[in-house]
Amino acid sequence: MKLLKDLYNILMPRKCVVCQNTLEPTEQYICAACSVQLPRYPLKSIEDNELLRKAWNFAPIQYGATLLYYRHQSDFHNIIIKIKYKGGFQLGIKMGEWAAREIAHLQLAEKTDLIVPVPSDSNRKKRRGYNQAELIATGMGRIMRLPVMNLLTKKESGESQTRLGMKARKENATGNYEANIPANLKGKHILLVDDVLTTGATIGNCAQAILTDDPQAKVSIFTLTYNANR
Ligand SMILES: [Zn+2]
Known part of the structure; x- marks a missing residue:
């Protein structure tokens, strides 16, 4: 087995996802040099922080956490x-596992009962074959020992405009997400x-969709990255 793996590494050298340098046999996905330079978000509290203040514009949310700054450049x-576009199926799951270990001290696993990924456009999922949030959630669920369930759906864009009255207003409040x-x-x-x-609209609308369907529920949020620029 090890021989096969060595051979595979020679034929298909593994590269760091970040800097593209060849990985050492002990490294996975991200090299040691890049790992120490990850743009970590200095999270001080899971009860009140920048992410929550953005998401609170859309729904009441209990706890919020993130790990890295989203740096486009x-x-x-x-x-x-x-993870999103290049078939990073395993990477998505590994990043979820890594994230869960990194935030273990926040005790979100103890505070919550199950993990629900934010759904992607069903068209986009069809094209790509998977939902990146679901990959991260899957990895987190393994480490946190929480079930991961797809309880949200995103409706095809345009659908809501054709509806009127109470239903349309309800959809407006949840941005076309349904739980x-x-x-x-x-x-x-x-x-x-x-x-x-980024703005908190997506995850906030998903939270509101859950609370609309189940007013007794509590919702907390975790995103792998946080885009502070908007
Ligand atoms: Zn690297």
Whole structure:
């Protein structure tokens, strides 16, 4: 098995996702040099922080956390690009596992009951074959020992405009996201997971969709990266 792996590494040298240098056999996805330079977000509190203040514009949320700054211009952006567009299926799961270990001290696993990924456009998912938030959530669920469930759907854009009245207004408040919480999961504390938080609208609308479907639920949020520039 090891021989096969060595051979594979010679034929297909593994490269650091960030700097593209060849990885040492002990390194996975990100080289040691890049690992120490990751643009870490200095999270001081999970009860009140920049992410929560953005997301609170859309829904009442309990706790919020992130790990890295989203830096469009830097090589670290390659991590997100790779997970999103370049078949980084395993990388997405590994980043989720890594994230869960990194935030273990925040005890979100103890505070929440299940993980729900933010859905991607169903068209985009069809094209790419997977949802990047779901990959991160899957990795986190393994380490945090929490179930990962797809309880949210994003409706095709344009659909809402054709509807009127109460339903249309409800959709407006949740930005076209819809939650379907099964009866046995009502009143649970849900950890919503996404790859990036920018304005907070996406994850905030997802939180509101959950709370609209289940007013007894609690919602907390985790995003792998945080875009502070907007
Ligand atoms: Zn590197």
